[in-house]
Amino acid sequence: MLRYVIRRLLQFIPTVLGTLFLLHYLTSLAIQFTGNPVRAIFGDRNPNPQVLEQMTREFGLDDRCLTRKFDPCFSLFGERLNNIFLHFDFGQSLFPQRAVTDILDDSVWYTARLALIAFLIEVFIGLGAGVLAGLRSGSFADYVVRIATVLMISIPIFVLGVLARQFIGVWFGNIVRNDWGAPDWLGRGVFGAAYKPEYPWLSLLVPGIVLGSLTIATTARLTRSSLLENLRADYVRTAKSKGLAPKRVIGVHTLRNSLIPVVTALGLSLGAYLSGAVVTEGIFRVPGVGFTILTAVTRGEASVLLGITTFLVLVYLTVNLLVDMLYAVLDPRIRYE
Amino acid sequence: MRGNSPMKVAVAATAIALFATGCQKTETPPATSGGGILRINVVEPNSLIAGTSNDNPSIIIIKQLYAGLVEYDAKTSAPKNVVAQSIESTDNKVWTIKLKKGFKFSNGEETNADSFINAWNWTAYGPNAALNSEFLGSIEGWDDLQSEDPDKDGPLKAPDPKSKTMSGLKKLDDYSFQVTLAKAFVGFPAVVGYSGFYPMAKGCIDDVKACKEKPITNGRYKMESSWKHNVEVKLLRNDDYPGEKAKNGGLYYKIYDKVDTAYADYEAGELDVMEAVPPTKYKDAKSKFADVLFEKPNNSFTYLGFPLYLPQFQNVQVRQAISLAIDRQTIIDSIFDGRFSAAQGVVSPNFQGFRPNICDNCKYDPAKAKSLLDAAGGWKGGKLILWGNAGQQHEKWLQPLGDMLKKNLGIDYELKVDLQFVEYQQATNGKKVTGAFRLGWGPDYPVLETYLFPLYGTKGSSNNPGYSNAQFDALVEQGNAAKSLEEGIKFYQQAEDIIVKDVPVAPLWFGKTTNVYSKNVVEYKYNPISGSEFHEIALKG
Numbered sequence: 001m002l003r004y005v006i007r008r009l010l011q012f013i014p015t016v017l018g019t020l021f022l023l024h025y026l027t028s029l030a031i032q033f034t035g036n037p038v039r040a041i042f043g044d045r046n047p048n049p050q051v052l053e054q055m056t057r058e059f060g061l062d063d064r065c066l067t068r069k070f071d072p073c074f075s076l077f078g079e080r081l082n083n084i085f086l087h088f089d090f091g092q093s094l095f096p097q098r099a100v101t102d103i104l105d106d107s108v109w110y111t112a113r114l115a116l117i118a119f120l121i122e123v124f125i126g127l128g129a130g131v132l133a134g135l136r137s138g139s140f141a142d143y144v145v146r147i148a149t150v151l152m153i154s155i156p157i158f159v160l161g162v163l164a165r166q167f168i169g170v171w172f173g174n175i176v177r178n179d180w181g182a183p184d185w186l187g188r189g190v191f192g193a194a195y196k197p198e199y200p201w202l203s204l205l206v207p208g209i210v211l212g213s214l215t216i217a218t219t220a221r222l223t224r225s226s227l228l229e230n231l232r233a234d235y236v237r238t239a240k241s242k243g244l245a246p247k248r249v250i251g252v253h254t255l256r257n258s259l260i261p262v263v264t265a266l267g268l269s270l271g272a273y274l275s276g277a278v279v280t281e282g283i284f285r286v287p288g289v290g291f292t293i294l295t296a297v298t299r300g301e302a303s304v305l306l307g308i309t310t311f312l313v314l315v316y317l318t319v320n321l322l323v324d325m326l327y328a329v330l331d332p333r334i335r336y337e
Numbered sequence: 338m339r340g341n342s343p344m345k346v347a348v349a350a351t352a353i354a355l356f357a358t359g360c361q362k363t364e365t366p367p368a369t370s371g372g373g374i375l376r377i378n379v380v381e382p383n384s385l386i387a388g389t390s391n392d393n394p395s396i397i398i399i400k401q402l403y404a405g406l407v408e409y410d411a412k413t414s415a416p417k418n419v420v421a422q423s424i425e426s427t428d429n430k431v432w433t434i435k436l437k438k439g440f441k442f443s444n445g446e447e448t449n450a451d452s453f454i455n456a457w458n459w460t461a462y463g464p465n466a467a468l469n470s471e472f473l474g475s476i477e478g479w480d481d482l483q484s485e486d487p488d489k490d491g492p493l494k495a496p497d498p499k500s501k502t503m504s505g506l507k508k509l510d511d512y513s514f515q516v517t518l519a520k521a522f523v524g525f526p527a528v529v530g531y532s533g534f535y536p537m538a539k540g541c542i543d544d545v546k547a548c549k550e551k552p553i554t555n556g557r558y559k560m561e562s563s564w565k566h567n568v569e570v571k572l573l574r575n576d577d578y579p580g581e582k583a584k585n586g587g588l589y590y591k592i593y594d595k596v597d598t599a600y601a602d603y604e605a606g607e608l609d610v611m612e613a614v615p616p617t618k619y620k621d622a623k624s625k626f627a628d629v630l631f632e633k634p635n636n637s638f639t640y641l642g643f644p645l646y647l648p649q650f651q652n653v654q655v656r657q658a659i660s661l662a663i664d665r666q667t668i669i670d671s672i673f674d675g676r677f678s679a680a681q682g683v684v685s686p687n688f689q690g691f692r693p694n695i696c697d698n699c700k701y702d703p704a705k706a707k708s709l710l711d712a713a714g715g716w717k718g719g720k721l722i723l724w725g726n727a728g729q730q731h732e733k734w735l736q737p738l739g740d741m742l743k744k745n746l747g748i749d750y751e752l753k754v755d756l757q758f759v760e761y762q763q764a765t766n767g768k769k770v771t772g773a774f775r776l777g778w779g780p781d782y783p784v785l786e787t788y789l790f791p792l793y794g795t796k797g798s799s800n801n802p803g804y805s806n807a808q809f810d811a812l813v814e815q816g817n818a819a820k821s822l823e824e825g826i827k828f829y830q831q832a833e834d835i836i837v838k839d840v841p842v843a844p845l846w847f848g849k850t851t852n853v854y855s856k857n858v859v860e861y862k863y864n865p866i867s868g869s870e871f872h873e874i875a876l877k878g
Contacts, residue, residue, distance in 0.1 A: 035759035041383075041468060042391070044777050045791070046766050046799050048471050050463065050483045057495065058466035095392075096383045097549070098566070106566055162597075170604045177606060193605040194598050197568050285598045287567030295594070 001328065004336035008321050012314070019313050020084075020306060021077060027302035028073045031066050037300035041095055059094055060303075080306065090310075091303030093296070100307035103292060108311075111288030113201060114280070115273035117208030118215070122269060126216040127262070130223025134258075135250070137228055145224065149217035161210045161283040168206055169193030194285040207284040211277055215269040222265055226258040233257075260330050267323035271316045372574065372586035373857070373876035376609045377869075378599035379590045381567050385552040385560075386545065387535035388460030388467040396532050398570055398590055401871060402554040403535040404440055404448070404580065407526060409866040414689050414783045415822075416527045419580060420448055420536070424529070429521035429818055436512040439579035442538040442555045450514040452536035452555075458482070458502045459542055460533065469533030472781065475525075477505030477517045521818045523825040524784035531782050557583045557872045567592050583872040609858055609876070610869055614851040619674050626853045631861055634678040636685040637848035638778045638788065641723075641738075643841060644770045645803045649718030653839055654709045659773070660698045660843035661706035662745040663738055669846060672734045676851060680844035683836050684788040685780060687865035690826035696837040699844050703745040716748045722772030725754040726761035731775055765801045773843075776801060783866045784822070785829040789813055793836055804841035 031037060038056045039047070047055075056062045065073040083089040090100035133145035152160075170193050177187035189202030196203045230236065231254060239249045278290035289308060296304035327334050382395035387403055390396060400408075406424065407416035418424075420440050426432040440448035459465055461473040463483040473479055481500040505517035518525065528534070536555065541548035551563045557580070558572035572588040591608065593599035596615045600622075603611035614622045614630075622630055643650040643659075650656060665679040678686065682696045710716060723739050725731030732754050739750035753772070756764065764770055778799070780787045790813050791797045795805040809832050816828030837844070852869065854861045862873040 034757050035763050037759065039759045039762060044779065044799070046762070048474065048798070050485060051470050054463040054484065054495075055466045055468075058464070096381070096566075103566075165598075165601050170601055173605050188607070193601040193607065194593070195568075196607075197565065282595055283598060285593050285595070285602075287592075287594075291567070291594060 001325075001336055005321070005325070008324075012317050015317060016310060016313055020081070020310060023306050023309055024077050024080060024302070025072055027300070027305060028066060028076070029070070030300055031061070031302070032069045032071065034300070036061065036066075037094065040299070060091065084310075090307035093301050093304045095299060095301075100303050103304060104289075104307055104311055107288050107292045110195070110286050111274055111277060111281070111290065114204050114208055114211060114277060114286055114288060115270065117201070117204050118212035118273050119266075119270055121209055122212045122215045122219055123266065126212075126219030127223055129216075130220040130262075131227060131255070133220065134224040134227030134231070137224075142224075145220055149220050152213045152217035155213075157210065157214060158279045158283070160213055161207075161280055164206055164210050165193050165283055195287075204284075204286065207280050207286060210283075211273060211280040215265070215272075219262060219265060219269075223258065223262050226261050227254065230254045230258045256330055260327060263326050263330065264323055267319050267326075271312075271319045274312065274315050372584065374587045374589045375585045375858075375871055375874055375876060376589045376591060376607065377871065378593050378596075378602070378608055378611055379570070380594065380596075381592050382570070383468075384549055385564060385570070386537070386541065386549055387532050388456060388465075388469050388537065391468045391533065397868060398572070399532045399535065400867060401556060401558045401572060401588060402552060402560070403532070403556040404578075405530060405532065405535040406434065406436075406453070407530040409527075409530055409783055409864060411862070411864040411866075411870065414687060414866050416530050416783075421529075424526040426525070429523050429525070430518050432516045432518070432525055433509070434514055434516060437579075438512060440555050441577060442540070442553050443559045443575075444538055444540045444553045446538045446540060446553075448536055448555045449511050450508050451511075452538065453534075454502075454506050454508055454514055455539065455542055456535065456537035457506060459537060461503055462501055463498050469531075472528075472531060472533045473503070475518050475520070475522065475528070476503050477519045478503035479505075479519070522786075523817055523819045523822055524782065524786055527784045527822070528782045558588060561587065567594070584875040585872075588871055603853060603855070606855070609855045610861070610871070610874070611853045612850075612869060614853055616673070616676065619676060619851065622851070622853055629854050629856070629858075629861075631850070631852045631854065631863060633850050633863060633865065634686045635848045635850040635865070636687055636780050638680070638683070638685065639677075639845045639848075640680075640683075640776060640778070640842040641845055642765070642770075642774045642776055642802045643843070644768065644772070644774070644801075645841060646768050647718070647771070649716070650773075652713045654713035655716065656840045656843070657698050658706040658710035658713070658746060659742060659748075660840050661700065661702045661709065662742055663843060663845070664701040664741055665699070665846055666701070668734050668737055672737065676849050677846040678849055679846050682833055683792075683842075683844050684785050684829075684833060686847060688780070688783055688785055688788075689822070690785045690830060692830065695834065696844060698837060698840050706745055710746050716746065718748075718772075721748050721750045722753050723750055724756075724761070724764075724770055724772055724774035725752070726758045726775075727754055727756055728758070735775065766799075768801075768803055770801075774801070776842075785826060785833070786813060786816060789829060789832050789836070793841060802841040804839075806835060806839065809835045 036056055038059055038061060039052060063073065063076045065071040065076060083091065088101065092099055093103060129145045133142040136142055168191060173187065173191035173193060176182045176191045185199060185202055188196060189199035190205055192203050195207065236249060236254055239253060274289060277288060278294050280286070281288050281291040282294065292304065293308055296308065328336060379397060380394040382390065382398055383392045384390045384395055385399060385402065387399050390399060404419050406419065406421040408419050409415070410417050420436055422435040422437045424432055424434050436450060442448060457473050457476070460467040461470050461479050461482045463470065478500070482498045482503060484495045484498040507515040509515055538553040541553045551560055554560065557575055557578050559575045561571040561573045564570050569592055570590040574583045574586050576582065596613055599608065599611060600615055600618050602608055643656050645651060669675055669677045669679060680696065680699050681694050682692065684691055721742065723735045725735050732752055735752055735754070739752065742748045742750060765774055765776060778788065778792060791799045793800060793804050793809060794813060795810050812828050812832040816825040816832065819825035819828060857876050859875040859877055862870040864870050
């Protein structure tokens, strides 16, 4: 197992390097084709060419390779790698001027909180509903879960998010705040329309539910079908006829096997929360990683993109490794060499 | 682990309870000095150091944090002295500025002549990459603070600029200094009201990095704590301010990336002033919040430029015909819900010297348009290509505009809205446009000249049509050299008359500010030049 883990960790290196180069090439292409992003800071007025040139130099975008289309800009790449691995310097954003490491440090915590809330909701409600539906297959509870999950999967997240904000945050929230005179943490925190720094966890509850809505539904369905499949398996019949208590049969044996595909989905969804959440963060004004990526893309900020994507690649790789290792715990038949 | 086992429910409940109680408020409300906190929405600013920001969100906050030489009167738009005691000149070229005493920075420093001289030199110094550097270009000696890369993007490093101080700035004593402009300009006392000319403390220049997060300020408000990026900027009233103090206890700028989210928060009671109601919510706001809705034409100008370097646009009658064939009000009403105001000239309706209805060619007169076009010999340009930059949905109004031209003048058209802004600007600046192009303009200071020279002067920085008229240039120069602003305005008005007759661009419309405020506000105050007057807005209770 240890050799397997070390091998996987070594595989991180070419993956990260490859991603870095791909991103570097894409962002350089973008600048080569659409022009100097520093120019956009000046808006409608034409900047003095000297000022523009000086600013471009300040931001490290004055390499001549950025004017030649399709040039892979190896020297610029080498410079970037040097800065990243030797000085831990990912460069600066254009607008406002901040070190990329600062930006990442700031935004990661918002997304981490949001992701944690969404993840916990996904685990408890998603798993819970799935197990309930799987065990009581054909009952009323099962139908409720099945229909609810279909609805949640079919409504796009940006619709769900805006509806949640308007109905829960604004309409219902106003009733809670004004008509019922609820305490501040309930009225403004839980039922607020956007993230508030005064309530860093409470105001992320509704966004967390919205973010997790898609994965709650898929987790529930996956758990349900996985459980149903395992309940019909031979070993369950054997265990029951052996005389084991139903609680033990289901609780220990069946669930453990049903969880393998679910754990994969949970792991991937955690990675998705940390990186994506662009829509949810925009709707609820959470200045997290997704939001930062979106602004970086719109403004053509290569350094920010490189820095954040490197971080996300590492997150994904680590989560995948952990998920794979978890299989060995869940299923004794799986062993890694 | 089974279904809804009591264990799972208990754990979940405990977790939520822990969140609710343990992680509630991490901040107590700021200690206000009485007067309440005004909550306002804003987009993430670029920087809170005056010399480095030319974007609106930064300027909104900077204006409250710093006191400059002058600010603008809400009714007349004329400059009125703040830190300046007098700004005088005999020839409009050499200005003597005397300062009042008593304005202190938040680190204890006095605001004196050095604060301004050092700030302006710092902003102008090329390697500091301050975005407002160009505004200091009107001062003699600015060129010496710029450096040019000798081999463009090659391996040689650009040399340091020749100087760190401009020769046109001379300190006379601690509270007065002299400014020598490169060219005479009667509007200089108005220009220095722009935030790019605000002072900087020595402590800020010594440690710019720290100053960016927690600026050292001398204005009506001071920073309550550091700037929380993408979340908020909190200001508290400065009770040591020698001038008129603010009427509320502080300003709480909440940062929203999307204006829709800001509007939702306003509806949820989280904002006292909501600036820039999103276009999609305009009708909603008009019906639900009519009594707290504020609307006024603002200074942002949109025009359709004509590339005068292409033969088909060189006949003035052709240009007049096109301008007369556009029914601006119909487009504004149907596409924009009436949120803009049709242009009556090329200068802002809020500026001193604005005259209504002086642009005959801005009116809608299809018959006159057709006869002018016929007199010019008809349209010889083939398909008229209408340019707009991508991503702003300009097609929505360029299309009906093109349809009007087709109906009234028989000119066939095509839209070109695929270029992103940077490329688009490169095409318009570089005179590579193949048809009429949409562009916008905003003023830098409340003098008519800012709408005239940069856009239509032969050496204007944003003269994208490539217009050159010696008479126009001469009138602007005469205005610049006039004895007083009132006299200068007379010349500028004559210059404007030339433009509306010659139409190197077809003036389209001026924007409209649409803000809503909450019931907590006693009275909403607005300055047509500088925007909402937050320091004048008092809160109830």
